[in-house]
Amino acid sequence: MAEFQKIAKTSEIIDGEVMPFYLDGIGIAICxxxxxxxxxxxxxxxExxxxxxxxxxxxNIVCIYHGAEFDVKTGEAICLPAIEPVEVYELKVEGDDILIKI
Ligand code: FES
Structure with missing residues (x-):
């Protein structure tokens, strides 16, 4: 069973922004x-x-490459050219830390 792991500080991601992180070899975007x-x-x-x-x-997150959009809460693809969803992950905040379950 997956446990929550620290991935970022809240101060690393300002309101309205999305940032890339890596954990266990997986690229994860947090907005x-x-x-x-x-x-x-x-x-x-x-692609x-x-x-x-x-x-x-x-x-929504809008892909800068060809304009697909995904709901950040569900991962659902809501705009072509994407059809398939993206995986979403459970987060929680403890103090200044963002923890993730992957
Ligand atoms: S790679 Fe994201 S819309 Fe094409």
Whole structure:
């Protein structure tokens, strides 16, 4: 059973931004929306480019490469050219630390 592991500090991700991290060899993007944090696989389901290069719009991450959009809470693909979802991960904040379960 997966345990929560520390992956980042809250101060590393300012409101409205998305940042790339690695844990156990997996690229993980974490975004901050109104000081709520969401994590998802840092790999677009269209052509595997990093989603952390993209932009947050509302509650979606927009892939900078070909414009696909994903819901950061569910990973659902909501805009072509992506069809498949991206994996999302459970997070919790303890003090200044962001912990993730992968
Ligand atoms: S790699 Fe993300 S839309 Fe193509």
């Amino acid at each position: 901050n929306i109104n000081n709520n944090y969401y994590a998802f696989r840092d790999e677009c389901s269209h 595997t480019f990093p989603l952390a290069d993209g932009d947050i719009e509302g509650e």
